[in-house]
Amino acid sequence: MSAADMKAADPAAPAPRRTEATGPRPPRGTARKARSVRARRAGELLPYLLIGPTIVAIAAVFLWPLAKTVIMSFQDVGRKELWTGEPAPWVGFEQFTDIFADAAFWDSVVLTVVFMAACVIATLALGLAVALMMQRMSAWVRLLVTAALIAAWSIPLMVAASIFRWFSDSDYGVWNMVLSKYLGLDFQGHNWFLDHRQGFVVIGAVVVWGAVPFVAITLYAALTQVPRELEEAAAIDGVGAFGNFRFVVWPVIKPVFQMVATLSVIWDFNVLGQVWLMRGTKPEPEYEVLGLYAFNKAFESNSFSQGAAISLITVLLLSGVAVYYLRQLLKIGEVE
Incomplete structure (x- = not known):
């Protein structure tokens, strides 16, 4: 009788052991x-x-x-090489030495750093002030302010530049009208761009206008993470508003503040479109920031390699800021 027949005849019988013929059980x-x-x-x-x-x-x-x-x-790329695709001759560090020997380059660097610092300080101050005010608003007012900030942030650069050119127009500008009619100052027909310092105030207003919404909304999000219990305990202990901000609020929002400050430095250092549009695509030499200097070298002087070299120098100048920004992101991730 086979094993199958035995199993069928007696279900309670134990199963036969696996033999070498059937193979070992895995x-x-x-x-x-x-x-x-x-x-x-x-x-x-x-x-x-x-x-x-x-x-x-x-x-x-x-x-x-x-x-x-x-x-x-590291090449000498001209119109011929750019249009025909022919290999450009290698010149090594010649482009860099020519740039560093140009006094206009260093003037552009200094102008860019000063303009960037002024825009960053104004952006952070206004953004923090708006964020603190949003924290004390009612829900529906805060919703309206947030919508207005997002609307201002979404305005294209060309539209924003056109609006501010109208504000600062010498004949029909709003600023001249307000200063002359309501403040009694003699600004009738005043041209804001004759003096490049006043002109940069107008251009800086365009830059700050576009940057404040991002900073304000980001810092308000950080302010919502401040524990209310700590603020209430500080108030009970008699800590004033400034002390409350310094010892309770600031330690919480500091990482986010450093992050938006670093981003503002990177963005404002690369400002080009605002200057270009506010001066009607023909900026005077006094308005030649580093981005405009690179543009003029590449397309006005047809020295594409020098424009590339200036861009590379800009990347190297901002690399330290970028590394700091990444470190702040990693720190925020570790805290979370």
Whole structure:
């Protein structure tokens, strides 16, 4: 009688032992371990597959142009090489030595740093003030202010520049009318751009106008993380408004404040469009910030390699700020 017949005849009989002919029984859990290993490997590979398209897009949009800029800065690329695609001659560090020997370059650097510092200070001060006011508003008023800030932030640069050119117009400008009619000052027909210092005040207003909404909303989000219990305890202990901000609020919002300050430095250092549009695409030499200096070298003087070299110098100047910004992001992530 076969084993199957015996099992059918007596269901309670024990199953026959596996013999060499039928083969050894695989260890228990081997298949389960194999599936677990495959699942773990697939899980480890999945994040890289998900971010793969993003890495490719970043490389195409940022890394490749940066590599081309570095290559062009060590060449002498003219219109012929740009249009025909012929290889440009290598000149080594000649472009950099010519730039560093140009006094106009250093004037542009100093002008850019001063203008950037003034815009960053004004942006952070106004943004923090708006954020603190939003914290004390009622819900519906805060909603209206937030909507207004987002609307101002979403205005295209060309539209914002046109609005401020109308504000500062010498004949029909709002500023001249208000200063002359309501404050009794002699600003009738005043041209704000004859003096480049006054002109930069107008251009700086455009820059600050576009930057304050982001700073204000970001800092208000940080202010909502301040524990109310600490503020109430400080008030009970007799701490004033300034002491409350210094010892309770500031330690909480400091990382976020440093982050938006670093971003403001990077953005305002690269200002070009505001100057270009406010001066009607023909800025005078007194308004030549570093971005405009690079533009003029590349397209006005047809020295594309010098424009690339100036851009590379700008990247190197801002690399330290970028590293600081990344460190702040990592610190915020560790705190969270």
